[in-house]
Amino acid sequence: MTSFNREVFCTLSVVSISAAAIVYSGSAMAESGNSMRDHLEPHAYVGASYGFFRSRGGEFEDEDDVWGANAGVMLNQYLGVEGSYENFGRYGNDNASAEVDGFGVSAIGSIPVMENLNLYGKFGKFYSNVDVEVGSYENTYEDDQFFYGAGAEIAVSDPLRLTVEYDRYKVGVNEDDDLPEDFENSDNDVDTLKAGARYRF
Numbered sequence: 001m002t003s004f005n006r007e008v009f010c011t012l013s014v015v016s017i018s019a020a021a022i023v024y025s026g027s028a029m030a031e032s033g034n035s036m037r038d039h040l041e042p043h044a045y046v047g048a049s050y051g052f053f054r055s056r057g058g059e060f061e062d063e064d065d066v067w068g069a070n071a072g073v074m075l076n077q078y079l080g081v082e083g084s085y086e087n088f089g090r091y092g093n094d095n096a097s098a099e100v101d102g103f104g105v106s107a108i109g110s111i112p113v114m115e116n117l118n119l120y121g122k123f124g125k126f127y128s129n130v131d132v133e134v135g136s137y138e139n140t141y142e143d144d145q146f147f148y149g150a151g152a153e154i155a156v157s158d159p160l161r162l163t164v165e166y167d168r169y170k171v172g173v174n175e176d177d178d179l180p181e182d183f184e185n186s187d188n189d190v191d192t193l194k195a196g197a198r199y200r201f
Contacts, residue, residue: 046071049165049196053088055188062091066192072108080108082122086169088190095135100171100190102128104147116155123148128171145170145187153198161198166191 047070054063066089072082083105090099106124113119126147131140151165172187 042074042076043200044071044073045161045198045200047161047163047196047198049163049194051192051194053190053192055088055091055171055190062093064089064091066194068194068196070196070198074108074110077112078110080110082106082108082124086126086192090131092133097133098171098173099131100128102126102171106147106149110153118153119150120153121148121150122167126169126171128169130171130173132173141173143172145172149192159200161200163194163196163198165194165196167194168192 048068049070050065050067052063053066066086068084068086070082070084072080074080083103085101085103087101088099090097092098104124104126106122108120108122110118110120124147125144127142127144129140129142132138147167147169149165149167151163153161153163155161169190169192170187171190
């Protein structure tokens with residue numbers, strides 16, 4: 001995905017969510033006896049997302065696509081827990097590259113701002129698998145770091161929600177005496193921006 005396509009993707013995602021919120025808000029107010037307030041009640045959900053990431057710092061500065069899946073439980077309209085999977089694919093350069101995926105576990109804090117629109121934040125741990133190639137050297141590393149994020153969720157129908165979400169992860173490679181001496185071993189900050197959909201139970 002080129003930088004231009006990323007900008008278009010982000011713009012369309014935000015515009016689509018905003019338009020859906022406006023349109024649905026109007027229809028919700030016009031429709032008597034069919035309130036969407038039940039979307040604030042305790043519930044479980046599954047979802048998927050797609051977007052792009054930008055990696056900064058360390059040896060693997062790059063930007064590329066990211067996709068993921070998640071499942072969670074909202075205990076009430078304000079608090080919940082979520083498990084997620086993220087796949088960043090392979091990124092880096094000809095001298096050093098990494099293929100990264102992993103699982104996250106996070107706490108969710110949600111604030112309803114409209115009848116069909118929630119803003120939320122998350123904080124948790126991301127358990128990553130990093131397949132590293134530096135020249136002829138190859139190895140797989142496991143890491144766990146804190147991550148955080150924020151997003152917006154719009155209810156477009158009784159079971160379906162659309163989301164736009166930003167997350168920041170930190171992915172590191174453990175100290176290893178076998179790594180080439182010219183490899184600069186340090187953590188990478190990975191910023192993601194994703195659009196997604198959730199199905200609520």
